Amino acid sequence: MQGLEVRGLSKHFGGLVVSENIDFDLKPGARKALIGPNGAGKSTFANLVTGILTPSGGTIRFDGEDIAGLDEAQRVKRGIAKTFQITTLFPRLTVRENLRLPVLEREGLGRRMFARADSNRAIEDEIAALIDQFDLGPLADRPVLDLAYGQQRLVEMALSLALKPRVLILDEPAAGVPSSETHLIIEAIERLPRELAVLVIEHDMDLVFRVATSIVVLVQGRILTEGTPQEIATNARVRELYLGGAHG
Amino acid sequence: MTRPFVSALVILIAAVAAFFLFPYNLAFLTRILIMIVLVLSLDLVLGFAGIATLGQAAMYGAGAYAAGLFAIHVWADPVAGLLIGALAGAALAALSGAVLMRTQGLTLIMLTIAVAQICAEIANRARPVTGGADGLRGIRPGKVLGIWEFDFIGITGYWYALAIAGLVFAALFVIGRSPFGLSLRGIHESPARMEAIGVSVYRRRLAAYTLGGGIAGIAGALSAQITQLVSLEAFSFTLSAEALIMLILGGTGRLYGAVLGTVIFMAVHHTAAANDPFNWLFVIGALVLAVVFFLPSGIAALPTSLKRLAKGGRHAGS
Numbered sequence: 001m002q003g004l005e006v007r008g009l010s011k012h013f014g015g016l017v018v019s020e021n022i023d024f025d026l027k028p029g030a031r032k033a034l035i036g037p038n039g040a041g042k043s044t045f046a047n048l049v050t051g052i053l054t055p056s057g058g059t060i061r062f063d064g065e066d067i068a069g070l071d072e073a074q075r076v077k078r079g080i081a082k083t084f085q086i087t088t089l090f091p092r093l094t095v096r097e098n099l100r101l102p103v104l105e106r107e108g109l110g111r112r113m114f115a116r117a118d119s120n121r122a123i124e125d126e127i128a129a130l131i132d133q134f135d136l137g138p139l140a141d142r143p144v145l146d147l148a149y150g151q152q153r154l155v156e157m158a159l160s161l162a163l164k165p166r167v168l169i170l171d172e173p174a175a176g177v178p179s180s181e182t183h184l185i186i187e188a189i190e191r192l193p194r195e196l197a198v199l200v201i202e203h204d205m206d207l208v209f210r211v212a213t214s215i216v217v218l219v220q221g222r223i224l225t226e227g228t229p230q231e232i233a234t235n236a237r238v239r240e241l242y243l244g245g246a247h248g
Numbered sequence: 249m250t251r252p253f254v255s256a257l258v259i260l261i262a263a264v265a266a267f268f269l270f271p272y273n274l275a276f277l278t279r280i281l282i283m284i285v286l287v288l289s290l291d292l293v294l295g296f297a298g299i300a301t302l303g304q305a306a307m308y309g310a311g312a313y314a315a316g317l318f319a320i321h322v323w324a325d326p327v328a329g330l331l332i333g334a335l336a337g338a339a340l341a342a343l344s345g346a347v348l349m350r351t352q353g354l355t356l357i358m359l360t361i362a363v364a365q366i367c368a369e370i371a372n373r374a375r376p377v378t379g380g381a382d383g384l385r386g387i388r389p390g391k392v393l394g395i396w397e398f399d400f401i402g403i404t405g406y407w408y409a410l411a412i413a414g415l416v417f418a419a420l421f422v423i424g425r426s427p428f429g430l431s432l433r434g435i436h437e438s439p440a441r442m443e444a445i446g447v448s449v450y451r452r453r454l455a456a457y458t459l460g461g462g463i464a465g466i467a468g469a470l471s472a473q474i475t476q477l478v479s480l481e482a483f484s485f486t487l488s489a490e491a492l493i494m495l496i497l498g499g500t501g502r503l504y505g506a507v508l509g510t511v512i513f514m515a516v517h518h519t520a521a522a523n524d525p526f527n528w529l530f531v532i533g534a535l536v537l538a539v540v541f542f543l544p545s546g547i548a549a550l551p552t553s554l555k556r557l558a559k560g561g562r563h564a565g566s
Binding site (some may be wrong): 040050072074075076079082084088090091092093097100101102105106109110111112113114115116117118135141159160162163 | 381422423426427428429430431433435437438440441442443444445446447448452455
């Protein structure tokens with residue numbers, strides 16, 4: 001099968017079960033969202049797929065290949081990238097340098113010592129295109145730590161996209177972003193390449209309903225249900241367990 | 249693009265001028281140049297890659313003993329001796345780094361100190377080979393490139409050390425701007441993010457540590473050839489710590505800081521110790537305190553800091 005295929009995935013920390021028998025598919029071009037209350041195991045799931053955590057059981061296949069035994073860096077090379085829930089960038093490097101690093105590494109040039117890092121024309125053009133795509137032009141040569149948080153989230157997405165992944169996991173892309181800037185994030189997600197498979201883990205329901213065509217609901221480490229935004233919005237158990245929670 | 253070139257030229261002119269201004273202090277000036285090479289190696293490891301170490305003397309000492317023994321027993325050619333010193337430093341860094349680079353923070357610092365102490369103890373015990381506490385004597389390096397003989401006043405030694413320091417600086421300058429240099433700064437900023445873009449942080453750090461070890465080995469070899477003596481002090485904690493203080497004084501991660509910090513530290517040390525042999529450390533301490541409090545990015549960042557101060561004054565309150 002093309003894309004990501006997860007079967008019977010589990011993760012235990014001692015006696016604590018954080019993921020239990022999860023089946024999950026993500027095909028090329030998919031726009032899926034993973035929602036669930038705090039502690040449902042959403043980030044754990046993302047970390048299992050990207051290789052930060054090792055599963056206790058189950059299989060993870062990518063384009064038919066079993067990738068459960070590969071470490072994070074190897075999975076990145078296969079085409080699975082993620083953004084961090086808490087912004088994780090290179091703060092004192094400029095936006096351009098932040099994007100240069102992943103492109104150089106993707107091209108396998110990161111160990112070169114006797115060429116200038118910014119001397120490759122094709123790579124610099126690609127970085128410029130990414131900067132345009134995320135409307136970061138005026139900030140391109142500023143250190144990332146000078147940027148507003150919403151803008152840093154955009155750099156984070158641009159940085160992951162610079163790896164030319166085939167699967168992109170966005171771990172709470174709007175977390176910490178003021179609601180007035182959420183639309184920037186939504187627009188950026190909508191402009192992601194069509195064929196890229198995207199999984200969004202998010203609390204912001206506006207964002208989820210805007211960008212996802214399919215929503216998976218995770219509760220206490222298990223999949224409660226999966227469906228279209230309409231189905232999820234009208235699902236009584238989801239409303240009760242998750243959406244209704246806001247009203248006490 | 250011309251600014252780094254101008255700065256390099258200024259440093260070079262200062263080095264040449266120093267030769268003519270202080271003809272009776274060549275040994276001291278040469279000592280500064282050797283320390284600059286050591287502090288530059290530390291800047292690569294600590295300033296660029298963010299590898300916290302208090303044991304850079306281990307690689308310096310390995311280079312010094314290797315070059316000294318090579319000159320005594322194999323071949324007296326100085327340039328070949330430098331290569332042997334570089335290899336010894338790099339080999340020790342690679343070997344110890346294979347374990348050390350899996351750790352970080354306080355653990356790493358303690359282990360780097362331990363490696364240098366172990367080396368010192370080995371050199372102390374292997375008395376028939378290293379001369380033990382008496383030091384390794386009898387190093388008689390040949391002519392540099394077969395042309396310049398080491399003289400009693402230290403003229404050849406000075407130019408030789410200056411040439412090597414210049415080459416090391418130039419090489420690190422190129423590496424600093426390369427993809428490898430950028431990736432080291434990336435690791436310094438965020439190892440987690442580097443892993444997430446597909447880099448084995450461990451292997452990249454090991455490469456930087458090995459390269460830094462090679463350069464420290466060159467510094468040690470230079471010292472062995474020019475002073476024609478290697479003592480156990482080459483492995484001492486004091487040397488590692490002083491190199492670190494010089495780097496912090498000048499400013500990390502920008503190479504010029506390493507040069508400036510070394511010159512200032514050694515000059516202050518030299519004059520303060522001559523004036524007051526008992527309390528000179530107090531002057532160094534006050535200097536370090538002043539820099540850490542008022543110029544946390546080091547003395548090399550002074551122009552930038554002043555600019556920012558002036559700018560901040562104009563835009564006060566914004």
